Amino acid sequence: MDVGDVPQEGNRTMGGHRRAMYARDVDGRIVIVPSRGGEVDETVTLQALDLIREMTEAAKARVLAGESSPLEYWMYAxxxxxxQLSQVTGFWQWRIRRHFKPERFAMLSADILLRYADVMGITVGQLMKLP
Structure with missing residues (x-):
């Protein structure tokens, strides 16, 4: 992509911010060019946000049906x-999946609950129930 081809249309998902993109200048060197994004960026971001919203709502329905713990909902929310949750908490993925089971989640220690809550930026009280 040439410097002049870097999208500068702007998109509402970036909130007025810019991001760095690499492009080839007139001398053939690769340089960093600030971009306001374009229609493609906006479309992809909105699709990703819709998918996250759908996953969050599906998790909420499973929690309300008693099939999952609030941890799954908060993870997607x-x-x-x-x-990602495994990486930031230090818990193995299989262990987190086990914590999705309501009966296991109810038996978690205060330390484990606090670790989940800290990672998600919420209180333990919030983690224990749906909003």
Whole structure:
């Protein structure tokens, strides 16, 4: 992509911010060019946000049906997925999946609940129930 081809249309998902993109200048060197984004960026971001919203609502329905714990809902509500939650908490993915089971979640220690709550930026009280 040439410097003049870097999208500068702007999109509402970036909130007026810019991001760095690499482009080739007139001398053939690769340089960093600030971009306001474009229609493609906006479309992809909105699709990703819709998918996250759908996953959050599906998790909420499972919690209300007693099939999952509030942990799964909060994971998606905070825009995390299982590998990310595993990485930031230090828990194995299989262990987190086990914590999705309501009966296991109810038996978690205060330390484990606090670790989840801290990672998600919420209180333990919020973590224990749906909003």
């Amino acid at each position: 905070q825009r995390l997925d299982l590998p």
